[in-house]
Amino acid sequence: MRLEEYMAGSAAPLERTHAVPQGASAPVIDVRGLSLTFQTADGPVYALSDVDLQIADGEFVSFIGPSGCGKTTLLRVIADLERATGGSISVNGMTPEEARLKRAYGFVFQAPALYPWRTVGRNIDLPLEIFGLSKEERRKRRAAMLELVNLSGFEKKYPWQLSGGMQQRASIARALSFDPKLLLMDEPFGALDEIVRDHLNEQLLQLWAKTGKTVVFVTHSIPEAVFLSTKIVVMSPRPGRIIDVIDCDLGPERPLDIRETPEFLKIALRVREGLRAGHSYDD
Numbered sequence: 001m002r003l004e005e006y007m008a009g010s011a012a013p014l015e016r017t018h019a020v021p022q023g024a025s026a027p028v029i030d031v032r033g034l035s036l037t038f039q040t041a042d043g044p045v046y047a048l049s050d051v052d053l054q055i056a057d058g059e060f061v062s063f064i065g066p067s068g069c070g071k072t073t074l075l076r077v078i079a080d081l082e083r084a085t086g087g088s089i090s091v092n093g094m095t096p097e098e099a100r101l102k103r104a105y106g107f108v109f110q111a112p113a114l115y116p117w118r119t120v121g122r123n124i125d126l127p128l129e130i131f132g133l134s135k136e137e138r139r140k141r142r143a144a145m146l147e148l149v150n151l152s153g154f155e156k157k158y159p160w161q162l163s164g165g166m167q168q169r170a171s172i173a174r175a176l177s178f179d180p181k182l183l184l185m186d187e188p189f190g191a192l193d194e195i196v197r198d199h200l201n202e203q204l205l206q207l208w209a210k211t212g213k214t215v216v217f218v219t220h221s222i223p224e225a226v227f228l229s230t231k232i233v234v235m236s237p238r239p240g241r242i243i244d245v246i247d248c249d250l251g252p253e254r255p256l257d258i259r260e261t262p263e264f265l266k267i268a269l270r271v272r273e274g275l276r277a278g279h280s281y282d283d
């Protein structure tokens with residue numbers, strides 16, 4: 001459901017059946033020959049160099065690579081939080097700036113960026129308030145978002161009353177409050193313990209299947225990347241670049257024990273080989 005329909009009073013459910021993309025439509029993200037050099041007191045830092053990447057509607061794409069390879073920078077360029085110094089990029093057919101102004105994406109940071117003085121419900125409400133949605137519209141949207149991330153009943157709690165995993169789910173709910181087609185996630189589960197992370201990975205996969213969002217996800221974890229993704233982008237530093245793009249064709253049904261299967265381990269091995277090839281042990 002688009003925001004305009006929502007604002008027109010439609011109460012249609014958010015969910016749509018996820019279809020694995022066939023690549024026929026224009027890419028949601030189209031990056032061509034992109035580079036970004038930071039000028040620093042110590043000289044130029046080549047954070048991204050000649051990056052080409054197309055991401056189709058409904059894909060789940062992970063960026064993986066060692067520290068400093070430009071994963072976050074690439075995500076921030078997509079979100080218009082950094083500007084490329086060369087090449088081109090379009091997001092939903094727009095410049096990143098237009099996409100940001102039209103709220104075409106939601107962004108989830110590593111640490112849940114929730115306001116501690118606002119309840120969970122009022123945190124989700126904030127962007128909707130700023131956008132001027134009516135109280136009743138906001139209430140409907142809030143309830144739908146809380147249900148989507150399995151937090152119904154926690155609306156009146158404060159962030160500090162929730163576990164780290166629940167806080168991150170609340171952040172995801174807030175990022176999705178405008179029903180953007182695109183969800184950008186920068187190591188959202190990196191600070192959580194492994195069991196909680198497994199659980200959130202399962203829930204994120206369910207959310208993705210239910211909503212058909214396009215997700216771009218930064219991670220350091222090979223199992224997380226393989227478990228979640230339809231495509232894995234392996235990156236390498238100095239200069240930051242893409243060294244391999246791996247199709248992760250494990251199908252939509254992915255119970256956690258898929259991680260023990262030969263198909264899963266084969267993809268994980270290819271990711272590991274890519275990381276080894278691009279890794280400098282002098283770091």
Ligand SMILES: Nc1ncnc2c1ncn2[C@@H]1O[C@H](COP(=O)(O)OP(=O)(O)OP(=O)(O)O)[C@@H](O)[C@H]1O
Binds near residue numbers: 046071
């Ligand atoms: N604002 C900035 N000014 C100068 N250099 C920067 C800036 N932001 C990032 N860099 C540099 O650009 C390179 C890429 O950084 P980036 O944070 O994108 O890497 P990353 O792969 O996300 O790393 P990590 O996994 O540690 O988060 C690094 O060398 C980093 O130090």
